[in-house]
Amino acid sequence: MLVYEKNSLSEEIELLIERFGKDRVALLPILQIIEKRHNYISEFAQQEVARLLDIHPVEVYSVVSFYNFLHRYPQGKNIVRLCKTISCDMAGKQEIEKALKRELGINFDETTRDKKWTLEYTSCLGMCDQGPAMLVNDKIYTKLDPETAVKILNDTK
Amino acid sequence: MPDTIKRAPISQQPFKVEKPLDLNAIGGMISIQINEKKVSVPLGTTILEACRDNHIHIPTLCHHPDLCIAGVCRVCVVEVDGMRTLQASCSFPITASIKIKTSSELVRKARRNIIDLLLSEHHGECYACVKNKNCELQTLSKEYGVDNMRFGHVKEPVYEVDFSSTSLVRDMNKCVLCRRCIRTCIDLQEVGVLEAINRGDKTQISTFYDKPLQDVICINCGQCLNRCPTGALYSNDPSDEIWRAIDDPQKHVVIQTAPSPRAAIGEEFGYAPGHSFTPELNTALKRIGFDRVFDTNFTADLTILEEGTELLTRLKKAIVDKDTTVKLPQFTSCSPGWIKFIEHFYPEHLDYLSTAKSPQQMFGAIIKTFYAQEQGIDPKDIVSVSLMPCSAKKFECNRPEMDASGFRDVDYGLTTRELAKMIREAGIFLPELPKSGFDEPFGEASGAGLIFGATGGVMEAALRTVYELVTGREVPFENLRIEACRGFEGIKEASVKLENVLPAYSFLEGVNFKFMVAHGTANAKQVMELLREGKLSDVHFVEIMACPGGCLGGGGQPIPTSEEIRKQRAKAIYAEEEGLPIRKSHENPHVKYIYEKFIPEGPCSELSHKLLHTHYKKRGRYII
Structure with missing residues (x-):
């Protein structure tokens, strides 16, 4: 992922955190919106969400892999x-x-x-x-x- | 027990009922019936606890005394009157007068079925497994008379074994999804390497994006190894290479032994926790073929002098020179798990760490320089092995910067379990061996070095030396026992007032020397958060050990582990310590000798910085 893509993704996630609160219950709504906008939740996005919610990246990965409507790899439009x-x-x-x-x-x-x-x-x-x-x-x-x-x-x- | 409230929403937490404060109040005690036996238990006791208190055996697999309740393996099911289904006894708090059957036909058959199902997904190659004869799944299948693989058996490994880490090996073919490693990693240590991924029958335990262990943020503490009930997680065993070095007549193989393995190795030979086998272990190591057996406590003494001097230098800079760039409190740097933890999670606070190497690495550097010189051995022919209670030490000795002597300072880190294996391989029954001492020239160590093994030990040892350096008197505690440093509370805090100090340290007159001791990285995290908020400005020295209980609860120690076992090991260490003639690091004659002969400029001088100090790397949290 390119640096400017990462930066814009970080900013986007920061805005989402502002909207849903810095709590682990905000995890699912945030992931759903990222999925909707990007058709998948990238490795970097998962780590950013984890960092900003103060949980471990592997916990985010666990949630993403649990739900069929959340994707780890790029999907079609x-x-x-x-x-x-x-x-x-x-x-x-x-x-x-x-x-x-x-x-x-x-x-x-x-x-x-x-x-x-x-x-x-x-x-x-x-x-x-x-x-x-x-x-x-x-x-x-x-x-x-x-x-x-x-x-x-x-x-x- | 770790607090799970932060991690799981209430709906996902196990149903728990707080025990009443007053058991004599109405409803405080509840009478229940277990297999025709009437007993009375406090409200909120789980069925498992009630049965264990009354000597009724219930098998368990996912339950562990150090971890939160999970209730996932279902091996502990019992029949509860009035309930439609069998109940997992580990997660069933007693709130009403119930009748329990623990060995009815239904329970027996269900347990057997559950065990058969666990086995159907387990790649059981027991003879070739590190956990052979110490495997909880194996024990369970014996207990329930498993005589066939009713639901099938994994004959060929499905997953690739992850050998990437220098410390840990992860073999998911043997995993039975009990989630003990997850609860250890996330709840107990708050490192967060492992979690369950996917769903239903596709569930797996995995790292972030299934990356190899060396690429994710693992601190190698090895607590998961100690709690894995099968052979899915184990330490990277260098014993074959060590045997090869021993068998090679060219090589001069030396071993240093840390205090904690000596207090625990008896458990590998069937002894109850709390027996120290130091002299017997020395004999065993010589019989195995190590050319010299040294005591890591010797460099623990050296560590104290280096770290103590560094602390006094920092204090002087801060108080006399009013230097605001000096970082206080100073954090200890003996625990490689803790070092990797702070490098990953708090890279901006690395300056607070003491730059002194851990005792293991100091010894490595001394052996291949000073010792090689004095004995006239070419350092390239020396193979330096360390016996440690720790899996992170394997990572530490492989760090690229640990080559101050011009060679790998320590070649192999060996854990207690692996050494016990080597001793058995050599046909030796350790407890019956004659006793012998350590080899010269580092034959003597102080008790201060010995107590490094327990949480608070480094602090206690440092206080004994620093207090005496500063005031010229012994620490004002009976028999040098600094009780404030001992015990198993997560974070301990205390202070000593420095009065009537020697003229050289007049700047410390009247200073209330405040120190903190934390063990387990979850507690370390709390300390670091306090530091971040600026609440540690009046603290001078902080000891942190990555493992619960300190080194004696390390990831290379005999399995099983629990708080009770760790307490017994600590007892053994403290008891051995009181019997030693020298109990203060600065009084160790060999340490004095080494400073006179080898590092004449004293602690924290240029040469000591080259050999005995190190630097750290800002690793950060990002997983590439």
Whole structure:
């Protein structure tokens, strides 16, 4: 990471600390905002958060690794999360899976080269009666078939 | 027990009930029934405590007397009447009259299942494991008659073993996720190297971004080694290299032994804590093949003279010359764990440290210069080994700046456990050996050096010397026992008034000499915060040891450890000390001799600065 990037990140985190308070309970909201702005929480950002909250970097790392919606490594701008649970599987998840892979040219848990798309599995989205379901960023799409899935991707672009 | 309130939100803390102050008040005592036996216990006692007090055995794994309650391993489950599920007895405070069954069919089967599950993720290669026969998981599986691997067994290692650190080895193949190392590192020592990452069945114990141990902020104190119930964490063992040096007739192998291993090594041979085996250990070391056996206490005496002189110089500069750049209080620099801790966490305060090397490094420098000269041995043929209670000493002797003699001052740092292994390998049963003394020319050391092993010891030794240097009288305490320095409170504070001083030190007349003693880096952190707030301006001298209890609780000492065991070791050290003829560092004839012959300009002179003093590195907190 370049020095000026680090400096601006530090400043950003300092502002967040001012907003949420210098207490360890402020950790999650701060991490969520960093994730939202940068699509991931870098090693440096984790250490800065730890330093400013006066906790250990490894504790921040532990929290980041615990939650699926917080990322340790750079992600694409858009994240597609396909439900992997049994009812979506029975409703035809595999077809959607293939279509998504083909359209984006990547496997699951990978990011496209232009850093636009990341493909992930997720646990149940609670749409078992309307499967297969997927989550694109924070919007949910249900009753998918391969064509609509590809169309959704194109519309999101 | 460390305060976990800061770390975990209330919802995540174990359910705890404070014990009432007055047990005779109504509701103070609660009668419960454990396996048909009716007993009465104070409110808030956990089931585990109640059972142990009544001599009912309950197996435990993640529970440790030094650490906070975790309740994660579930080995200690018991049946509580009226509860739908089995309860972990270590984290169940008794608040009502309950009936407990500790060995019903349900409990027995559940425990066996839990142990089988623990074993299913454990790479158990017991014969080739450092913890063989001292492993809590092994003991548990014997206790519960594990005769097959019902849930499978890890046959091949999955993770790479981390050998990067000079002090510690981390083998996650053997980890059973009891989280003792985490609680040690974060709660007990407040260093924060290890934490659990990921979730559910993917949980692992890891460093920051899974970096090797040498890259993260580890102070090598080794407290986690002492508390790991399996062989997942152990110290980096140099005994093969040492055997090779012993077997090489060209090499002159010398060993220096620190006070704490001598007070604890008996535990490795089945003795209860609190037996000192100094003379037997000398014989054992000679039988193993070390050419000379020296006493680190000798350089502990040297340390006292150097550090004491440095302190007096600083005081003079501050009081007489009104020099505001002089940093007071002066902090001791004997504990390599503490040195690395301050380098990482308080790099801006490094000037407060005494520049004197630790006794181990002083001895290393003396052996390869003065001793080599006097005995006519080429220093390159000398292999200098140190027996230490400490894993951080391995790191210290590998520091690049520790080569004042032109060679590595100390070649290998050996811990108590590793030496016990070498003694067993040599076919020796230590406690039955004849007694013998240390070798000349450093054969005699004072009691002041001996008590370095316990927390407060350095301070006590320094006071004995500094007070006498300044006033010409002995310290005004009965039998030289400075009780204010002894004991296991986290931070101790006391003062001595300096009156009727010698003319040379007239600037100290009437000064209330104030000192502080802290052990464990969590307490050190508190002291440093006080320093940062400017509340230590009236304190003159601070002793800090990185390990709880001082060196006798070090990371290389026999396993297990607890406050009770550490107290027994301290007792052994203090008892041995009182029997010694010389009990003040400056009265040690060999120290006088070395200053006369070798460093004629005295303590803190140019030559002594070259050999016996060092400098520190601002490391900082950032992990690259």
